[in-house]
Amino acid sequence: MNTMSNHSDCIELPLGYYTGINITIDLEKLAEQLSDYLPDLPIDVQGMATHFFVNDECFFIQSKEEIQHIFCGMYSVPIEARTTYFRLKVLEMLIYLYYFDIASETQKTIYARQQVDIIKQIQKRMIEDFERRFTIEELAQQYCISPTVLKTTFKGVYGVSIAAYMKEYRIRQAASMLHKTQKSIGNIALAVGYKSQSKFGAAFKEIYEMSPLEYRNQIKLN
Template structure:
């Protein structure tokens, strides 16, 4: 089992860590996050002092890892790497545990106890109390990479990091500031967030402990200065809206030769066209037309690599009767023509 690891590539990380987990007997809970938690198929201690533990998560249709670092008493930094559409678990974390999430790649969705659903895109950050979200995460693009920072407010108030103590900041006030009335605070991608989080995705092992401490304190000082009244919040969607749009997405990708219009989908699924367009973009990050064009081209690329179908046949399979229009669309997305793409992949 590897003792050191730099998280640079999500897919490589998933495979290497899961391979190293084979043969582990029993589950050893070594940090507050995992205590009384169900939904884990393996726990992999990476050191002897409990500083870092890797959790292999139960995902129905893919792989998921959470690499947890105990940065301060009551503060954990977690790398999330998922190649799945979702993950569920059971825990007993309460209302005085605050979770800060940053989305690096893909998209991540959460359902609040109110029934509202929120989605983070690349660069976005959210803050909520742990008891306000259902114990599940959704990854609409079947890929998610990000960082979570979990703060036990009472423990941190009792044993604050040095910078927090010197500044006189009351960490307990963060709950009322960002999560008053059970709300979830969402900050759109901006330079300040990128500055804090970007460097955390490529930290050498020898610098992890001091660097994590530095960045966590920097984040807390930044959040103290945030004026929540001036931040434009991400939209939220109701659970029924989300479920309808997921069904529409399933219909769209299940038969690429069909091209239903938004109006037709709206009538079939009894959803307002404006709501359909807004909710689809909120979940999947792009307008329906843009998303489906990219999806078709990605599927076409698979067919060009893995089958001997002609370019005209591939075009038809992904919903294009006109080969010329297909070639133009393919080049728009993959920056090469279908013929060039096939030739390059055959030579490789």
């Protein structure tokens, strides 16, 4: 959530996609009309907004089951019912926010644009040369960033550690090779940066829950 005074004209998505619903609320109009919709719940709209937006900063609430059920129906409701349905759901959301315990929600760290740009350069470098295994120290020195900042900012931007990110990326590339080429499993393991075929097999099974050979055989059957 954010106020219109601190919103961004564009949003940059590190993973390249976004699925969601944006809701914009005119607080002055809402304050005038809310008592008509919720006469038994004296919500102070401006007070609630001030409560969430301390120092005019954004406020993040992590995904929770009680939030998901508010929004999930919005994607599938028939067109003719949307106006009424959306109104009900926004009221439900306001009730949820009215009782929400702000102190219980840990806020995500906001990273400087310069740091994010460097991390994106590092990510691009690693996936373009994914068969090579870069060290944290090597990348930090090359891009003039401390190892600690590199690790924490990468995880903040991409949601996982560098090691976990590259492990999954390599295995996804290997799965594509198993599907599209006739290369041996040993050669594919080498191509994605695994000198040990057993370690490659263990990493592959961790992500796909089957061995590389089982994966290839399943593709053939399909």
